[in-house]
Amino acid sequence: xxxxxxxxxxxxxxxxxxxxxxxxxxxxxxxxxxxxxxxxxxxxxxxxxxxxxxxxxxxxxxxxxxxxxxxxxxxxxxxxxxxxxxxxxxxxxxxxxxxxxxxxxxxxxxxxxxxxxxxxxxxxxxxxxxxxxxxxxxxxxxxxxxxxxxxxxxxxxxxxxxxxxxxxxxxxxxxxxxxxxxxxxxxxxxxxxxxxxxxxxxx
Numbered sequence: 001x002x003x004x005x006x007x008x009x010x011x012x013x014x015x016x017x018x019x020x021x022x023x024x025x026x027x028x029x030x031x032x033x034x035x036x037x038x039x040x041x042x043x044x045x046x047x048x049x050x051x052x053x054x055x056x057x058x059x060x061x062x063x064x065x066x067x068x069x070x071x072x073x074x075x076x077x078x079x080x081x082x083x084x085x086x087x088x089x090x091x092x093x094x095x096x097x098x099x100x101x102x103x104x105x106x107x108x109x110x111x112x113x114x115x116x117x118x119x120x121x122x123x124x125x126x127x128x129x130x131x132x133x134x135x136x137x138x139x140x141x142x143x144x145x146x147x148x149x150x151x152x153x154x155x156x157x158x159x160x161x162x163x164x165x166x167x168x169x170x171x172x173x174x175x176x177x178x179x180x181x182x183x184x185x186x187x188x189x190x191x192x193x194x195x196x197x198x199x200x201x202x203x
């Protein structure tokens with residue numbers, strides 16, 4: 001038991017070190033502003049119900065880690081392949097958390113006119129940005145991000161949708177920024193992973 005505890009402490013310490021070196025401080029600040037603890041591979045708090053009104057703690061086991069690692073392994077060859085793997089992992093993650101959060105039937109682009117604030121079965125873009133960053137932090141702590149780091153969240157304003165924000169990753173080699181945006185899709189669908197400029201323009 002003591003050995004397991006030592007391994008866990010080492011894993012979490014490594015994750016904290018990586019966060020300090022490679023993760024944009026704005027990511028952790030956004031979680032802190034929502035009063036969310038930094039996630040770790042064994043525990044994550046999921047936001048739902050608009051603006052993180054509802055919070056559900058999810059426990060992740062080694063079986064979850066193995067499943068995540070297998071999905072991410074398919075993206076090891078290149079940055080492009082890793083982005084596709086991140087998208088598949090995000091879709092799986094939504095399926096994984098849905099029984100606990102009640103979000104299995106969440107709709108795309110939920111807002112005041114679609115889904116309604118305070119509906120615990122829906123995500124707004126604040127929820128999806130926090131949740132996606134939480135997943136990315138877990139991937140980082142498990143050392144599964146080979147070609148990307150976690151960048152500061154991005155925001156945009158379009159007349160057709162109003163204000164919107166999303167999680168962002170950065171290509172280690174080119175420094176190009178890519179959005180990871182599940183809000184524009186219904187639950188368990190692969191998110192939009194687009195160059196930041198394309199996302200800013202609305203695709």
